[in-house]
Amino acid sequence: MKLGFSKADEAFRSECAAWLQAQMAGPFADIRGIPNLVSKIERRREWEQELAAHKWSCIGWPEQWGGRGATLAQQVIFAEEYARAGAPGRINHIGVELAGPTILAFGTEEQKARFLPGIAAGTAIWCQGYSEPNAGSDLANVRTKARLEGEEWVVNGQKVWTSLAHFSDWIFVIARSQEGSKGPKGLTFLMMEMDQPGIEVRPIRQMNGEAEFNETFLTDARCPADSLIGTPGDGWRVAMGLLAFERGVSTLAQQMGFRNELDGILAAARANGKDRDPVIRQRVAEAEIGLRLMRYGALRMLSNADHSAIDGAALTYKIQWATWRRNLGELAMDVLGQDGEIAPGAEYEWPMLPNLFLFSRSDTIYGGTNQIQRNLIAERGLGLPKEPRGDL
Amino acid sequence: MEFALTDEQAMIADTVRAFFAENATSERTRAAMEGAGIDRDLWAAFAGELGLAGIGIPEDFGGAGLGMVELAVVAEAAGAQVAALPLLGHAMLAQALARGGSQAQKEHWLPRLAAGEVIATVSWNAAFEVHDGAVSGTIAHLPHGAIADVLLLHAAGQAWLVDLAGEGVRRRAHVTMDQTRPLATVTLDGTPAEKLENGATAIGGLHAAGWICLAAEALGGAQASLDRTVEYAKERVQFGRPIGSFQAYKHRLADMMVEIEQARSAVYWAACAVDEQAEEAALALHAAKAFCADTYRMCAGNMIQLHGGIGFTWEHDSHLFFKRARSIATLYGDSQWHREQVARLVMGDPA
Structure with a gap:
C-alpha cells in the first residue's frame, strides 16, 4: 500500500504541468480559472482545439482515436495538473467523458469513425438529454417518444437540465421507442445533431443568477436510422453504462477546484479575523479533513483493480462530495458575514464564495439526489430490500 | 496507483x-x-x-x-x-x-x-517529577494500567520507562465504563525511571502508533456495528416487511456506510503517510483519530437505536461497541483537540 505515484508517472506529471502552465500563463491567460461553463465560449472552443492539437484532449482514449492510451494513473495526474494550472472547466467534458467512452464501449466501428474524431479534435461539443419534467430522480420514467420513419428516427418530447445545450453541436437522448412500454424497458439511446429546426433550447435561470442549464424541446426532431447506440429498446443498459463513466478520474480534478474554494475561505478568514474563532477553526478542520479523505477515497477507488466487486468508496462518493461542498458553502458565508451578501457590482453576479453557497444547493440534487444516493447505497452496497415501485 | x-x-x-x-x-x-x-x-x-x-x-x-x-x-x-x-x-x-x-x-x-511477555501502558498529559532517576506523581487514566508491567511517561519532549514492579508503586483499578479496556490510576513515589535516549522521536512514535491503533480499532468497530445492524435489518419483520426496507431505516445505514468508507481512507492514509515519512503525516494522524472516533460513535449509537429495545440490553453486544467507541473518542486527545491541531497546521496558531 502506497500513497504516491511512480517515478515514470511523476515525469509525466512534469511534462503535462509544464505545457498546461505555459498555456495558462501565455496564449490562454484570458480564460484562466473560469469554473463555470457559460462565459467566453468561443475562446474555450479554441482551447479545446488547442488541447486536441497537442493530444491532450482525451488522453485516456486509444491512440487510434486521438488519445494517448494513458494509464489510469496518468489520467489522474493530468486531471490534477489541469486543475492546478487553473485551466478552465472543459466545455466538452460531456463529449470527452461520457459520449466518447459510451461510443467506444457500445458503438459500431462506423459510429466510432463518425463521432470520435470530432470529439477528440474539440470540434464537436456534446450535451446530455436524460432528465425530463417527469423523469428526474425516476429517470426511467422517460416520456420523450422516438419512432422510426423510413430512414430516420423522429423524436418528440421535452428534456430538462441539459447543461451546455445552448452551444452544443450534438445531444444524446434516451427516448421511448416501444409504444406502451414502461420504466427501463423500451428505451432507445440516440445521438442527434442540435442544429436542426426540430430542436429548440431555452435557458433556465438558476437561483445564483446564472444560466448553465436549459430546457430542450424536441418537435419532430430527426436523426438517421443508424444513430442509435446498441439496439432499439436497449437504451437503459447503455445509459446506465454511461453513468458509470461519470465517476472516477474526473473526481480528482473536481477536488482541485474544491481546494481552491477552501483556500478562498481561509484567505477570507485571515483577512477578517474569523481565523481566531474556535468554532470556525473546528469547521475549517472538518472541511480540510473531508477534502483529504475525498482524495484518498478516489485513489482507493482507482487503485482497486477488481472493478467487478461493488466498490464502497465509489458507491458513496457522490453523496460525500456533494454534502461536503454544500457544508463548505455554509462555512463560506459564516466566514464572510454580511459582506458575503453584497454583490460587488450592479448586476446579480457573485464572486466565488457567495456563488459557492448558492450553487452548491444543486450539488445534492443533480446526478442523483442525496436521497436517491442513500437508496442506492443501501440497496447495492448493503443488500437491503429494494424500494417498491408505485403504479400511479 | x-x-x-x-x-x-x-x-x-x-x-x-x-x-x-x-x-x-x-x-x-x-x-x-x-x-x-x-x-x-x-x-x-x-x-x-x-x-x-x-x-x-x-x-x-x-x-x-x-x-x-x-x-x-x-x-x-x-x-x-x-x-x-x-x-x-x-x-x-x-x-x-x-x-x-x-x-x-x-x-x-x-x-x-x-514475545508478548510484557504488558505496557502509556500516559497522556501526566504531571510528574523526576529527580536523580526516580519519578513521583499520580498518573491517571492508564489503559490496562492495573495489570501493566511497564509504564511509559512523557512530557515536554522527554520520555521515561517505569518498571511497575519497582518500589513506590501503588495502583488503583477503576470500574470503567468500557470494561474491555479498563483504566487505572498509578501513584509513583520515588520509583526508578529510565530515560529514553531520544525522547522527541520516541514521543513521535508513540503518538503515531497510538492514534493509528485507535483509529483502526474504531474503523473495525464501526464496520462491525454496520454489518451486524444490516443483518438484523434483513431478518426483523414489522408492519409485514423487513425493517431494512423502510427508507427511514435504510438511509441511516447508508449514512453509516458513507462515514465508514471515509474512515477507511483516513486510517490507511495516515498509516501510509507515517510509513513513507510523508510531510502530511501529522495532519493525517490527527485527521484519522478525530474522524474515525466520531464515525464509530455515530455508528455504535445507530446500532443501538436501529436494534430497538434489544439493543439497550446487557445481553446484546451493542453496548460493547458503544462503550468502546466512547472510550476511543476520549483516549489520547478528543476530536476537538485533534481538529484544533489540524486547524493549526492549516491556518496557524489561533492568536
Missing part, C-alpha cells in the same frame, strides 16, 4: 479477521470484562501462534519488521470484535522504543514486547 492492500497485507488481514472472529467471541470478551479486561489466552495466542505482537518491531529485535499499515490491519480486526487485549499500550511502547530507545533499551525491551 497502489493505494490498496498488497496481496501480503490482504493475507494478514484475512488471517487476523478469522483469528479474532473465531477466538474473541462475545462469551470470552464478557469473561474478560468480569476480570481485568484482558483475555490472557487470546493475548498468548495472538503473540505466540500468530506472532502478531511483534508486527511493528524491527526484525533485529525479534519482530516482524512491518509498518503502520500492518498494525492498522491488525487493530482494525481486533476492534471489529471489541477484543479485550492490551494492544494499544503495547503498540505505543514498541514504536517509542524502536524510534527513540538506546541500543541497550531496545535489546532489553523489544524482544520481550515481541
